[in-house]
Amino acid sequence: MSKKDQFIVGKKKFSSRLIVGTGKYKNMSDCAKAIKISGADIVTVAVRRVNIIDKSKPLLMDYIDPKKITYLPNTAGCFTSEEALRTLRLAREIGGWKLVKLEVLGDKKNLFPDTIETLKSTEILTKEGFNVMVYCNDDPLMAKRLENAGASAIMPLAAPIGSGLGIQNKINLRIIRSQTKLPLIIDAGIGQASDAVVAMELGCDGVLINTAIAKAKIPFEMAEAMKFAVIAGRKSFLSGRIQPNLFGSASTSNKGLI
Amino acid sequence: MRKKNKIKITVNGKQIAVNLKFSLKNLIDKLKLPIKKVAIELNREIVNKKRISKIILKSGDKIEIVNFIGGG
Numbered sequence: 001m002s003k004k005d006q007f008i009v010g011k012k013k014f015s016s017r018l019i020v021g022t023g024k025y026k027n028m029s030d031c032a033k034a035i036k037i038s039g040a041d042i043v044t045v046a047v048r049r050v051n052i053i054d055k056s057k058p059l060l061m062d063y064i065d066p067k068k069i070t071y072l073p074n075t076a077g078c079f080t081s082e083e084a085l086r087t088l089r090l091a092r093e094i095g096g097w098k099l100v101k102l103e104v105l106g107d108k109k110n111l112f113p114d115t116i117e118t119l120k121s122t123e124i125l126t127k128e129g130f131n132v133m134v135y136c137n138d139d140p141l142m143a144k145r146l147e148n149a150g151a152s153a154i155m156p157l158a159a160p161i162g163s164g165l166g167i168q169n170k171i172n173l174r175i176i177r178s179q180t181k182l183p184l185i186i187d188a189g190i191g192q193a194s195d196a197v198v199a200m201e202l203g204c205d206g207v208l209i210n211t212a213i214a215k216a217k218i219p220f221e222m223a224e225a226m227k228f229a230v231i232a233g234r235k236s237f238l239s240g241r242i243q244p245n246l247f248g249s250a251s252t253s254n255k256g257l258i
Numbered sequence: 259m260r261k262k263n264k265i266k267i268t269v270n271g272k273q274i275a276v277n278l279k280f281s282l283k284n285l286i287d288k289l290k291l292p293i294k295k296v297a298i299e300l301n302r303e304i305v306n307k308k309r310i311s312k313i314i315l316k317s318g319d320k321i322e323i324v325n326f327i328g329g330g
Binding site: 021022023024025028031044045046047048049050052053055059060061071073074076086089090091093094095161162208210211 | 269270271272289290291292294295296297298299302304305307322323324325326327328329330
């Protein structure tokens, strides 16, 4: 990426526009390898109880160095504002993380966000000094409300989490893009590299991918595909596409035709 | 046999017995946890990790110790 095209979230600059999740991998060394290949410099992580019985279990921090890769603590599995706040306050206590991903779910089956609890949590966390990147629906009105509540980034889903269905509502994403200068990051539903390209071509600032990489047949190859997809999509967006035209336009001049 | 010099506390949902005047730091050391990689809650209140040696555990205390794991 050129120096002018910077990706900034919560006042921090990042070089890659691809954010990857660290869940669902076969093991931690596979996860670390995929992250390295993806080129991501932000990874999402979850907060869970330490295993006090089996302490031989490897720690995420032993595989992914938080000094080199930015940890983005999330609230995966939280269904109320109270649970989400508790989780992120604990995450901050582990090592001072202020850039966080808020995700308050409303339904166990479709994993859609509970917008009311999400908005409430965003307001509180912002007041407590967190930079909150918010998982939300692709609803322009809600996105506006979250922005007004102090969100650091708007993270609409493309399709349900882990579904791999790709971008379902381009129109809404374009509307959200047109109304906000906040980082706009597709948070869920990416299935293949072309989905990531489309997201970036719609003008999104970044893409967050977990399942599509971790559960691909060859995760490392998919990690690389996603890396290039995000770069290609961004370049395509910035280059300014041609106007689509119903009819053909010859690429070769007729001048000098024999 | 009832052990008079022990108290019962709950750590991450599991009940364990520790000595009287056992500090939170003693607990972290006993569990061999890397303090820089965890956060601690005592009875739903987040604990300042710098103060753990000053916090003496009481019978019935509920402690949660969390760390980061892989997640999307």
